[in-house]
Amino acid sequence: MAQKAAKTQATRNSATLNRTHLISLGVYIFFLLVRTSLFKRKLLPFIVITLPAMGIEIWFERIGRPSYTEGSSGKELRKAGEDLEAKGLTEWMWDIIYWTWGCTVFATLLGDWAWWFYLVVPAYAVYLAFTTYSGMREGFSGLNAGAGGQGTSTATPSQSKRQAKIEKRGGQRVQYR
Template identity: 55%
Template structure:
């Protein structure tokens, strides 16, 4: 049972990548089939706005696909690949991929105006960056929400602390 965790991750990555490619093929085939048979949709908008999901899928394929080598006991795992269920940037890239698929499906069903749903991603990212920047700036400048310089809290107590002090029990001592 050597490298069992790596083998588990490799099989999980393989399953995730296979499912991702099947869903992507279905979404794109559905769009192209309806585009070429029934209704005309903007092909350039489709190419431009499906590019992020295709690029992310290519990246996932490069970093997440396990590699095997022939060994004395058959195929041996050489590299399990990066964890495709990791938090942070990987999770954000999955969100962009899912949102792209949703926009392609909406555009296929409702028309070219549905590409405007794709604008939610950069708008949300810009809003998140702005709120992060302003929060960090207030914290650095000693603005609202920052601790006072002497380390004493602003006097807000939890209900438990208030009840304890009311009963004459433990009192909080601030230094």
């Protein structure tokens, strides 16, 4: 049972990568078949939109595919690959792949104007950046209160928020037994 966690991750990564490649292949072949047989769809937006997803898939293949070596007892796991279910950037990359698949299917079924759905991703990124910037700016405005500026805090500078809440409720109550 040596390296059980690594073997489990290697199996999970292999299954995830195989499934991802098959779904991508199916979605892209579906688009190309509909484009050539039923409707005339533009090929340039398809190529431009799917390039990031294909690049991410290649990246996942490089970092996530387990590698094996031939040993005395058969194939032995050499490297399990990175965790493809990690939070943060990896999770965001999966979202890009899923969104690309959705936009490709929408463009196949609804027409070339559906490629505009792909702009939701950068628009959401701009929204997140703006709200983060606004929150930071608001947070930094409280720092000026100690330097003679006007802060947005309602509590006095010597009180914490917890102390202000306790005082608002009528002070601290002590129970004697």
